[in-house]
Amino acid sequence: MSDLVLENIGKTYANGYHAIPSIDLNIEQGEFIVLVGPSGCGKSTLLRMVAGLETITQGDLLIKGERVNDKEPAARDIAMVFQNYALYPHMSxxxxxxxxxxxxxxxKDEIDTKVNAVAVMLGLEELLSRKPKQLSGGQRQRVAMGRAMVRDPKVFLFDEPLSNLDAKLRVQMRVEIRELQRKLGTTTLYVTHDQVEAMTLADRLVVLNKGHAEQIGTPMELYDRPASTFVAQFIGSPSMNLIPTSVKSEYLQLSVDIRLPCPQLADQKLIWGIRPEHVEICAAEEADVMLNVKAVEALGAETLVHGSLQLGDGNTPNFVVRLAGHHTPKLGERLPLRVPRSAWHLFDAETQQRVEKSCN
Amino acid sequence: MIENRPWLTAISHLSLLLGIAMVALPVWVALVASTHPTEAFGSGEIPLWFGDQAIQNWGAVLFAKAGNGIDVPVWSMMLNSLVMALGITIGKIAISILSAYAIVFFRFPFRGTAFWVIFITLMLPVEVRIVPTYEVVANLDMLNSYSGLVLPLIASATATFLFRQCFMTVPGELVEAARIDGAGPIRFFFDILMPLSRTNIAALFVIMFIYGWNQYLWPLIVTTDDAYYTLVMSIKRMLSVEQGDVEWNQVMVTTLLAMLPPVLVVVGMQKLFVKGLVDAEK
Incomplete structure (x- = not known):
């Protein structure tokens, strides 16, 4: 039986605004689900609806098989960790x-046992008598998690809990949250706008766009087979190169010069996508496309080359290539690139939905 | 500002000392005057050093009947003043904190209107509405009673406004966290909101206590029975002597006694008071 079920859940505000048209989601016991999307996509609203802080105007929300639409937050047996921690400032x-x-x-005795057990788990034993003001950001974050854990709820809800921490601490806490969740085995719903956080934490990801779920799946499913250009751009960093093109008589017209064979596809307008890390440098005569180098970002372990493709029809779309190790292409240089067929993604230009490619 | 100009320092110190002298001198004179016999003031010379009548004067004022036809001793009037001041202070804080709580945290029809109606009462202090208020109090048979002294003064737009501002700085997430933690409206109010507005309550306590203690016009109107006289209004009564001399020494004792409680409240609560007005502890 699914632990947390969202059936046709929707939210319409009193002023008629459809924040969330309809979402279906089945979450299994112990699963870590991340809701991800740009700001304003409705991810926080959805989380708050599960928490009971926003009313649900459509559909059913079931926790362990019980419909909780009209229950108070406290009666739903959930615990929430807030972005700003929301610790009570006057309490220890x-x-x-x-x-x-x-x-x-x-x-009292039971409270004492539980609080102490959680404090040990989170390394907060020394801090129990302190006030939130006397704690660092990471410690506050831990206390906020402790407050959620101590109740041993059916579902954990996290609302961008790491966005107030500095980069280093964020990575550390990310690992810690994942570890704790595995250990406790509590079903978790986690909201973030950070795709790295989403990818690393999630058992399954829900990519939200304007209130509807663009795609639901494991991080690798989303990375390998994004269902739409939105997901393609959102998952992966730097994001996927997307170039508008079309298919004519079984050939993908990447440009006038470069025709890549592509049988089995009807003539239509398409968006051709390839991830920066799947592009390879090659010898000039094997090149599929040429890149005019405009900027180089050397990160040590990898090098990002920004530039524009020189396409035959005069189009010069921006293109990013991610190369492992050190490379030092000169600015203005023309870099021959090969784009392996297996790494292509094709999307319908109109619907922005994935087109199953079968051109090899 | 860090400047090293000896003249500036000297002048600023001088003006500060002068200021202190101006404020302190009358108090000093009152203190000295309270230790002299009545006749000392007839001569037209104001004594500047203590006389020998301190114990008699203070004892007479505190425990004998206050002069000029007032039938009760000063300590009983002090008690009245205290009851009135505390009643007004606690009443004002209780009512305004509750109304601010309702206005800020609950969604109900005409919430905005309710707030503005409260706000408009700022324009209606006791002095403006004194006749109708007297009428109401008289009809309710509350003349010469503590409730008559206190109740008409306890509605406070200022305090409501102050608490509203304070509550509005409470982050929404905190309210939601409390909701998830199972704190209903009443628990939230006592467990979270009250401790958070502790310093504001203290600041208001100081302001309102002084306001209540210093009330003159209202007690003058609603009390005709000596048993309900307050200290501040009785001073005036003691001064309006028709025949004979004003007993300045006793008046001064009463004045000093009237000044004492507000001073104690301010001194005792000044730290909290400043904190409440200056910083938001959130």
Missing amino acids: VYDNMAYGLKNRGVN
């Missing part, structure tokens, strides 16, 4: 963690 770390239990009428 201990009281912050104990507050939810206290309100549920748990007896």
Whole structure:
């Protein structure tokens, strides 16, 4: 039985604005689901609807088989970690963690055992008597997680919990969250706009765009077979190169000069996509396309080459190539590139949806 | 500002000292005057050093009947003043914190209107509405009673406004966290909101206590029974002597006694007071 079920969930605000038209999602026990999307895509709204902080105007929300649409947040047996931690500033770390239990009428000894157990798990034993003001960002984040864990809820909800931390700490906390979640085995719904966070944490990802789910799947499914140009651009960094083109008499017209054979596709307008890391430098005579180098970003382990493709029809779309190791192409140089057929992605130019390619 | 100009330093110190002297001198005179016999003031010379009548004067004022036809001793009037001041202060804080809570955290029809109606009452202090308010109090049979002294003064737009501003700085996530933690409206109010607005409550307490203690016009109007006289209004009564001399020494004792509680409140709560007005502890 699924742990958390969203059936045709939708949200329409009183002013008639459709924040979320309809979403279906089945989450299994212990699964880590990440909701990801650009700001304003409705991911936080969806999370808050699950939490009970926003009303659900359509569909059913089931937690462990029980419909909880009209239940108060406290009655849904969920716990939430907020972006700004939302710790009670006048309470000590201990009281912050104990507050939810206290309100549920748990007896003192039990609260004490639970809080201490969680504190040990999170390395907060020394800080129990401190106030949130006296803690660093990472420690506050831990307390916020402790407050959620102590209640042992059915579902964890995370609302961009790492976005207030610095880059280094974010990586560290990311690993920690994943580890804890595995250990506790609690079903988790996690909202972020950061695709790296999404990819690394998720068992399954839900990419949201304007309130509807563009694609739901494992990170690798989304990376390998993005269902639309939106997902293609959102997952992976730097994002996928997308170049508008068309198919004419079984050939992909990447340009007038470069015709790549592509049987089995009807004549239509397409968007051709390839990830920067799948492009290879090759000898000039084997080249599929030529890149005019405009900027080079050397990151040590890899080199990003930004430039524009020189296409025969006079089109010069921007193109990014990601090369492993050190490369030092000169600015203005023409770089011959090979684009392996297996790494292509094709999308319908009108619907922006994936077209299953079968051109080899 | 760090400047090293000896003249500037000297002048600023001088003006500060002068300021202190101007404020402190009358208090000093009052203190000195309270230790002299009544006749000392007839001569037209103001004594500047203590006399020998301190104990008699203070004792007489505190425990005997206050002069000029007032039938009760000063300590009982102090008690009245205290009851009124505390009643007004606590009442004002309780009412305004609750109304601010309603306005900020609850969605109900005409919420904005409710706030503006409260806000408009700023334009209606007791002095403006004194006749109708007296009428109401008289009809409710509250003349010469503590409730008559306190109730008409406890609605406060200022305090409501202050609490509203304070509550509006409470982050929405905190409210939601409390909701998820299972804190209902009442728990949230007492467990989260009250402790967070502790310093604001203290600041308001100081302001409102002084306001309540210094009330003159309203007690003058609603009390005719000596048993409900307040200290501040009785001073005026003690001064309006028709025949004979004003007993300045006793008036001064009463004045000093009237000044004492506000001073104590300010001194005792000044740290919290400043904190409440200056920083937001969130």
